[in-house]
Amino acid sequence: MSAGDHQHRVRHPVHESPTCDFCGLPVADDCGSAAEVPRYCCFGCRFAASIAASHGDEGQANWAMTRLGLAIFFAMNVMVFTMLLWSQPESEQGPLAGVWYDLARYACLFFTLPVVLMLGGPLASDAATELSRGRPSLSLLLCVGVAAALLYSIWSLVRGVGHVYFEVACTILVATTLGRWLEATGKLQTTAALRGLARLLPEQARLLRGSEETLVPASELVAGDAFRVLPGERIAADGEIVRHEASIDEQVVTGESLPVVRGPGQRVLSGMLVLDGPMEILASAGSGEGMLARMVEAVTKATAARSHYQRLAEQISRWFLPLVATVALATLALHWWYGDPAAGLLAALAVLTIACPCALGLATPMALWAAVGRAAQAGVLLCEGDVLSLLALAKTVCFDKTGTLTTGRAIVSGARFASAADAKLALKVARALADTSSHPLSCAVAEYAAEQLTEKPRLQATDAHIVPGGGVVGRVDEVPGYVYLGSRKWLADCQQALPATWITGFSDDGRAAETLVGWGGKVRSQFLIDQTVRPEAEQAIAALRRSGLECCMLTGDRASRARSLGDQLQLAVLAELLPADKLAAIAELATDGPVVMVGDGINDAPALAAADVGVALASGTDISRHSAAVCLLRDDLRLLPWLVQLARATVRTIRWNLVWTFAYNVAGIGLAAAGWLHPVLAAIAMAASGLLVIGNSLMLAQFDLADHRADDPSPRSSPDQFPSQAPGWTAGPAHAEVAT
């Protein structure tokens, strides 16, 4: 599978498919059925929905369950009498033995009839519903099988000779109904995490008009409305806090379990829980347009999309039913040909019973839903269904630098001045100019100057304007002429001479960015500005390496500065890249396997879209518009190795599910056709097969990194494995140490 294929798949338009009205999983084909008719993916969901629908009417619900329970009780009776028959051969002589034998056969019929009456109806109705939509179903085949077993047995009973197969009819009905109902219940559990998200939005909001508070339906909130949230309530709409301070549990959105204190001016998102103290919020979006609604929408879209594995399963399923029917008929015909129609009937019934296309259809969506739900709980939003299978295969993880490996917040790490007499003035000028710009370097200088200067009044810059790529120029009261704040090159262009001693030294190694202040033809001050590395970056990268992934940094920043960070994090770096160069670098890396690009969501949109898997960091508020398939809702790079492990576990589960169900069906149908598998055992195996798939998938809902030996030291990737042909690659010395 080439990387080109992966890219092709990622960019493939999302095929949204209709979903089951009970469990929410995709259903195979709609066949043009009317929208108002309930749609179910299987017999189990239809049966479970009938029980759920009658929950309002307790008597009805009880009767549906009692019917199933009584049917099981009667079927157990049939099994006991059947075993007695099996233990007592027909050839046994004596009047008592003959009476006993007939009695047991009639007892079987007596206990079978209630089972057929109680469970045959729903199965037949399911078959009829599917048939009326123009598609034959396994229910139809099973109905035919049950009817054949029943009629043949009654005929044997009436004639007084021949075998009876009442137990087969009973077991097929009980195993099918019970097994499918349990499957439907299990499916509902895999989607529980996702449904839980949607339920977190409060139904009502406390709208504020002046000082008056009115309780209104949350859906009536619009942007610009002020509303109050009391302790213990969830926030109904995204917005900004206008009054009061309170602890907020943001877990639903970010996965972070520790509450944080938020106060006026700070943003809060819908679905978050206010723990103490009331607060007043100005809504920035309507109720249905907030964070939580967008999360639910994105996740629903991801789960409705059909993944590679699911398409494969559907292709197999399409051939499954005709194949099973043909094999069953051929089995019957062959055994008949060899003179044993009874054995033929039994073998054909076993073929119909053991065939379990349901498990095949469930293998992929069950695992995906469980994993997407688990990721959402942990604060990772997966916006494309196929992304987990790509993540599991990924070979390289590329990081953007600013805002991803660093916090995006710059700090002044050092300053020097041309003369001590000018120092205070230089700081005041720097602050005045820096205040007029929102550039990260200006912010760092402004913050530093504010810390150093305590006296007032502040200087105000007038006539200030920003020169793109250069700096800020303007006027201040205490200095004649223009004052400049910006890069060394730009100040030189503006005829501001650098002191001779400053040409080398201080920032010469290029580790940090610098900003100069100058006026009157001279540079007066120099500020060194460092990036703040995310505290967890090193740990996250080490964990990714242990998972066998190669990590590198793609940045447009200067090579010397990028290398400094690369050394610190033991990362290979590719620096001084224009946006187009980043795309080329990703395309080149993709020849080795899927590439994951981690960026801050908006700045890196092209690179995120070009990579097989784009991971946007803490850009939760923008999930609906950026181009990443994965959003980390919490500013924590350690979610990345966790997600890779989850993706690998998911793909393992999907593969295991598919291999198991495929092998089970092939082996089971083969054994059944040969007449080596009794239909009773086949029915039990069929029910167990579906439950095994669901149980296996549900494990993902409990996924925890600790289960997957994430802390185990495993061989680290060596820098030798990096593509040396890529231009501008520099591997840090620490990296080289790792390699040795």
Next chain:
Amino acid sequence: MIELPLVFVAGILGTAHCLGMCGPFALAIGSGASGWGSALGRQAAYTAGRIFTYGVLGAVAGYCGSRLNQALPAIVNIPAVLAIAAGLLLVYMGLRSAGWLAVGNRAGNVLSPSFCLAGGFFGQFLRQRGMSGVFLAGVFTGLLPCGLLYGMLALAASLHSVVLGGLTMVVFGLGTAPAMILAGVTGRLVGLATRQRLYAAAAWCLVLTGVVSVGRGMLFLSLGNQPAIGCPACENRPPLAAR
């Protein structure tokens, strides 16, 4: 049949174990009763359901034992092997219950509620107020995993007969009935100290049943492949033949 009285006693003494495991179900069943008569009726129906399932399981075990006996008679002496295996299992269960063998319970994770898909199904019947629901709750309680039950089922399998297997388990179920019904009707479980004494007695009874079963297996071995016991009603019947 030497074991049947012992099986009954094991059932009676095993009630301490049953009360620990299934006692809450009995109490839940009792909570739906309107008076003493109704409570007794509900407990009787619940217990009948449980005993019915034990009987069916015993019959299945007996049938499996008999099929094994037919399939592999030339290779091993199946009744002897089953009897010895069941005996050893019972001795093991007994010693473990008595606290002589400290083994961690590793089934906990598998049976945790999130993995138990049957939980919803079972709960539906416990909540029902009608007698059919109570009876069915008993039927499905009988299917719950239980070490004591497995030991007895192994014993039933060693009898290699549908009837005897079922009978053994019904007798075992009857043994567990009195205390369970009493606990359910009075709404009180036996006190902790009493329960501990009963528990110890049940454990030693299990060990004794196991030792007898092992002894019976040894006897089979010494007699060759001739069953040493059988149902009195069908002692002279011809050997079982394949269907």
